[in-house]
Amino acid sequence: MAQDERHLHLILNGKSAQREDVRAAVEAVRGRGHRVEVRVTYDAGDAARFAREVVGREGDDLPDVVVAGGGDGTLNQVVAAALEARPAPPCAFAVLPLGTANDFAAGLGLPVDNMGSALLLCARGAAKPIDVGRINGRVFVNVASAGAVTRITREADPRAKRLLGGAAYLIAGASRFAELTPTRARISGEGFSFDGEFMALAVGNGRLAGGGVALCADARVDDGKLDLSLFPKPDADHMMALLSSLVKESETGLQGYARTHRFTRLTVEADEDLAVNLDGEPMAAQVLEIEVDPGAIRFVTG
Structure with missing residues (x-):
């Protein structure tokens, strides 16, 4: 995955769409030469639907990183839907922590209080394989x-x-x-x-x-x-x-x-x-x- 220019697809929880720090973070990352697509959820199930759609893309249209913009529940919906649609997704995943607790991001030591730093990490940070758990599938x-x-x-x-x-x-x-x-x-x-x-x-x-x-x-x-x-x-x-x-x-x-x-x-x-x-x-x-x-x-x- 190239470090200089990265294609991000941000699935953003609609509750955070009007946050000025989120808007500023997107513009700052774009200003560094990265491509950032943003899709905002409105109805229940939107995050999952957007994830299924984006991992089904091919070639240059497939993003390098799918970013879940929300809390742990949003991250769960994005990853679960992506794995259901494509069991070995070719793109990486990341989180822009916008929830109340942000436990997963905090547990990994990711930035949770600065959206500019968090989204820049999505654009520049290294991606590695991680596990997921399953209960009854x-x-x-x-x-x-x-x-x-x-x-x-x-x-x-x-x-x-x-x-x-x-x-x-x-x-x-x-x-x-x-x-x-x-x-x-x-x-x-x-x-x-x-x-x-x-x-x-x-x-x-x-x-x-x-x-x-x-x-x-x-x-x-x-x-x-x-x-x-x-x-x-x-x-x-x-x-x-x-x-x-x-x-x-x-x-x-x-x-x-x-x-x-x-x-x-x-x-x-x-x-x-x-x-x-x-x-x-x-x-x-x-x-x-x-x-x-x-x-x-x-x-x-x-």
Whole structure:
């Protein structure tokens, strides 16, 4: 991939289309000689549709890099649709982090506060193969999670999260303590087994979720494996300690409590349907077949 002139195709979440820093970033990158196409989402499903269309191009019309302009959910939609349309996409992918949390970008150490630097990295940074995860065939790029504590991190008011940081999780957890019901499941695969109740599980290709919480602190996007963090049912005192770890965004507290395992394939069989969060995209199933798709895409990581 040439470093001097690169063809970017930016799929931009419509909520960010009027941001002046985004417009300035696009103009600055164009001013450096790069070609930047912009498509703005309006309806649900637009990001996926645009991704399918662009990876189907051939020759000079195919961009060097497809950039997901949005949060982790937008990145998920773009990558999942591209892989569905073309299992070995010839173009690379990148992210312009415009979401509330931007956990995947933050976990990779990419610029999340300066859109000019972030888009310039898309135009000049090196692309390398990275893995993606799959649950029952559905793709996740960063982290998939399930369970009661995970539901709290997902449902915590985004406005409170911006104002209070991790304390928003403690407030949500304390106010809804009676709703923190455990899930019973059997988990097996590659030297790991569990039969009991848990409050949350996270499967990480990336490290961070829920607004900077290191649910899978040691995960790497390019090692051909996924990382499991399983949080068994605690007593009431340990539940508040777990929520406090979320407040402090403490890797030590979370990982000291979790059962962890690195794998390529894992099966979860729950007693009832599990609500699962794939990079912010919802699904539900009673049996989860989880596997890694190693080196599935090339991604601009700097």
